[in-house]
Amino acid sequence: PPAEYDGDFNDFQPLNISKTEADTFRSLRDSANKNGFEYGAVIENGKTGNIVTSSLPGAVKISLDGHGNGLTVLHSHTNATPFSAKDFEWLLDSKVDKIGVIGYNGDAYVCYIGYGDRPPLEELRNTADLLANEANRTIIDYPGFFEWSLEERNYMAIREQAYRIAQHFGWTMEGGRIDG
DSSP states (O other): OOGGGGGOOOSSSSOOOHHHHHHHOOOOOHHHHHHHHHHEEETTTTTTOEEESSSEEEEEEOTTTOOOEEEEEEEEESSSSSOGOOOOOOOOSTTTTEEEEEEETTTEEEEOTTTTTOOHHHHHHHHHHHHHHHHHHHHHHSGGGGGGHHHHHHHHHHHHHHHHHHHHHHHHEEEETTTT
């Protein structure tokens, strides 16, 4: 992230996670930092299942087959970004109560529906596209935009889009740094 936004979680609720979630986040982050692949896991009934990877940069497939309800789906990013629009698709599965992502630097985000909507997939995708366009136009007005690297601009666009998606559907999004 741009230096002025590093460690800034003011747009989000404070991170409030269980010890199991924090430990799983650490494992996912540490695995991703070793080889640059994304990793994921499902927490069911307070227990973390197998940690999986697709062994492809920038992607991980987490199967929900064979799981019951009340799941928490966590994964790592190899950068520091919050959820991509695609990541939110896990919340559309009625088995999933919460999703989470952790970046290489320990920035962690969780999102849950709470009293919000669980839209159809097409609505989520269409809304995400519209909000991505809005976010891209908005970040140009941020102080320092023209001094940011392409990576920093990308981070801010993803962060702004994630925030807007959660707000649009009435979801709760928390953010904070694990171990720092």
